Amino acid sequence: MKKGLFIIVLSGLFLLLVASILQMPSLGSIENPSYNETAVYYLENAVEDTHAPNAIAAIITDYRAFDTLGETTVLFTSIAAVISVLKISHHSKNKGDKANG
């Protein structure tokens, strides 16, 4: 009973996803909706606006610099999480050894 319900829901989801894949523009197609006026603006004005020939650097550190700040914050948060978990387990293991011995 429960299994049949799962199968029906999952096959419905599968059909939905396949149908949306068939609607996607083909790779490199010029009708892709992401090729809008923003991309054209970046290509035409990046060198004048930022004096940087590398348009990718111009986008990620000038037009979208706030996004890159978020990206570096993600790195900072991840390293803080890793250090807090590993260091705490290290110290508690030492304490446990002392308590046992």
Add this chain to the structure above:
Amino acid sequence: MDDLIVKTITRLIVPFIQVYGIFIILHGHISPGGGFSGGAVLGSSMILFTLSYGLTDATKKLPHKVTGVLESGGIIWYILLGLMGILLGGKFLSNKEVGFFMGQAGEILSAGIIPLITVAIGIKVASTVITLFHTIIEED
């Protein structure tokens, strides 16, 4: 790992890897590359050193305190650059509008805050990679 061949090759090759990483970071606004890839190259040079010389020598060369300071310093430098835009009368992280030195397109000293931000990102990524590796292999 205590192998003479690996140690000698590492000692010869690590400076070249680091120079290449610094080159990628400093030319981030001119040629392909930038802070993330150059920082990864710098960090992996230190990982190579740690693998061949052991953790004690590597932490003697680059202690945890130094990587911690570099890590926080990179992001503080980034935020200060952004606040400088506000101080000079523009928006947060604005570049040309508030009159940073733009220079000639294609030279290293040009493009305002872009190379400065790239250096900050490079330091941040390199110290993150090194700290992560050292912290994880410390547990063994």
